[in-house]
Amino acid sequence: MTDVPNGRDPNGRDPSGRHTLVPAFPPGMLRRLQRARLLPRSVRVLRSLRVLPRSVRARSALAAAFAAAVLFTSGALLMRHQLYDERLRATSSVAQQQVDTLLSATADSSIGGPWGAPYEIVADDGVLLASSPELEPYEKDGHAFLPGPGRGGSLPLYTRRRFTFPATAEPAARPLSGHTLTTVEGTVPASYLPGETQGRGVAAGARVRVYVLIVPDDAERAVGELDGELGVAVPVATALVAGVAWLATRRALRPVEAIRARTASVTATDPRERVEVPDTADEVAELALTINATLQRLEEAATAQRRFVADAAHELRSPLATLLAGLEVATAYPDRADWPAVVSAAGRQARRLSGLTEELLLLARLDAGAPPAPAERVDVAALAGRLVEEYAERAGGSPKVDLLVASPDAATTVSAAPGDLERILRNLLDNALRHAVGHVLLTVARDSAAPGSVLCTVRDDGVGVAEADSERIFKRFTRLDESRARTDGGTGLGLAIARDLAARHGGLLVLAVQPKGSGACFVLRLPAGNPMSIRPRP
Structure with missing residues (x-):
């Protein structure tokens, strides 16, 4: 029969079958700790009955009192033993x-x-x-x-x-x-x-x-007198240590309580509160700095989310308004409506809505850290050649779309999800076609600066991008002043999606610095090895 402490069965019932206090330790753990003598008996009993104080101040004071009691009692016993031996040696000398x-x-x-x-x-x-x-x-x-x-x-x-x-x-x-x-x-x-x-x-x-x-x-008489004095001194000293520990812990935790109260007032919709950083240069100050940094990230995330929702609503509203206006006018004057033109405009706006919706869903999956598609060995040069043919046919020669593969005999194979890699190149080509005047050039080559990597560049001969905007254009729903019009089909999400997908594959997408008026040049570097595991955005 299994030995059950306190007469309870493993389910926390006493012999009468009634439920009692369930031990805080998992079943069997308390018994193993007791057998190993890793816990004092009094602590084991209090822990099993869940009567230890929950307050940090009380636990600190109790721990300090316990340590002081052990220390003072050990010192008292040592003093008592030394006094007894000293007096006994004196008596032995007198007897001799x-x-x-x-x-x-x-x-x-x-x-x-x-x-x-x-x-x-x-x-x-x-x-x-x-x-x-x-x-x-x-x-x-x-x-x-x-x-x-x-x-x-x-x-x-x-x-x-x-x-x-x-x-x-x-x-x-x-x-x-x-x-x-x-x-x-x-x-x-x-x-x-x-x-x-x-x-x-x-x-x-x-x-x-x-x-x-x-x-x-x-x-024995000397020890008895000492016992009387120590019997008062040890409890008083232990209580004094417990009181000092209580006050010291209370004082030390006062900033923590202020941090807790201030943090409790923070809401997800308005995370602008900040906690006060004490000038103690200790762990509490580090905690306050960490919480403020977390609140700052939360505020930035909330701001970005509100801006994202507002931009998405604005982007969706424009094609919907255009579609609805065209249909309402055609319905109001059906005899004078050019129905083929109405249907063509409605289809164009519907395709725009569909593309925007797909991009929003893709961004949501990227933000949620959805697992990437299975990686395959993809020939970047072959993929680029197929896309250049497609875009050249779509552009009809204006602008002209060309492909340049440096060292055609060199391998340009990488390990990537084919759909993600195609989406990156398509977004870069779409952006170049919208801004090019007469020429778009896609280049594929081995990266000499990083052996084993493949380097892709997409150039156009448009107005280019100012150096100050080289990072801003990768933010969501960002359009530069020259391309604010939404009639060209841009959503401001393509470059953001392309950079996120490149990062998922351990790659890097940047805008190369170009002389003013010489167009834009986007540089994509992809490693030849396995893509990096996807991580949720912070």
Whole structure:
């Protein structure tokens, strides 16, 4: 049977079948952490019952209090241990001095009292010569409680042994009753003793041993006094640390709360709010700067979206208005309407609407990060040749559309989605035909500056583009002043789509700087390797 903590089954029910608090850890995780002893027991219990505070201030104060309590308690225990050992060493030193004194007093037959530590003087066969009142309850019929020295062997001095004293109700034996104590002992020959001592039944060849007990009363009394002081000092110091941690965390989080309140007021339609950056030069200041940068991007995205919607509505409204006006006039005067011309104009506007709709849908897919079409090996020169033939036939020689393939024997194959690559070249050719005066030239060559890449250029002999507008023309719905008229079919989306598609394939589309009045030259660089994976627009 599986061991389930707290008597609950894995579904969080107690033995009665009622639902109780579900542990915050996944099933089995808490038990594994407990077995690995990675969490203190108190923290494990609080965590499993979900009673830990949710406030950062409270958690910080609790963590600081826990760490301070561990630190202060460890220090207190170390201090207590050192004090106990120090006092016990002092008592041991006093006991050793008392052994010397008692040996001298025994030899001079001048044992008196009182003495500082309990003692017992024992001859061979356990004959009791003298003792302190504390040992009297353990001595029976003139025999000592502690063992005699025995005959033969060396005469040890200052040796230590431990003896356990049975519990007794005698008041005099209270310091010894039920304790295991260390003795300091010294042994001398009976010949050192005076004649009257030998007359008490101690043979001339016997030995006498002096025992002095090391009683830790002084050490325990000192430790007890220290415990009383530490019992107050440790909780007070722990509470002080917790309070300081609470106040410090509260002060540190005050800018975060201000950031949260200001950020909560930001809406998607009006992200103009900015949070105040504290002058602390710390992580909170970095957070404020990051949030402001995010809000700036959000505002730019919202502005671009509003502008996009407005431009799209304007672009759609123009052909719709033209189509509707033509149909209304023809319907109002059916006898005088030139119906073939009306149908032709309606078809032209419908095709314009269809093209604009397709471009808007393509932009939406690009913005959403739709997966690219499967890549294939595409011969750019062959594709360019087919498109040049198509556009030359459509233009009817005005303007003239030509293709130039540098080094025809060199490979111009790239890995790309054929439809995307054709859309890029078509958009560039459409733009060139709208602005060319008499000539459009499409060039395909290997890129000497980037081995393995293919370079395409599309030139026209129109008025060209000012250097200041070299990046602006790639923005959506952008038309330069000379091409504002919408009767030529331009939507202002072709170059934006072409650049996005080129970027999807790891390529680059730019406008080359040309002398004023020498037309425009668009440069497309495509890598020969696999296209880059598509990413959503930021």
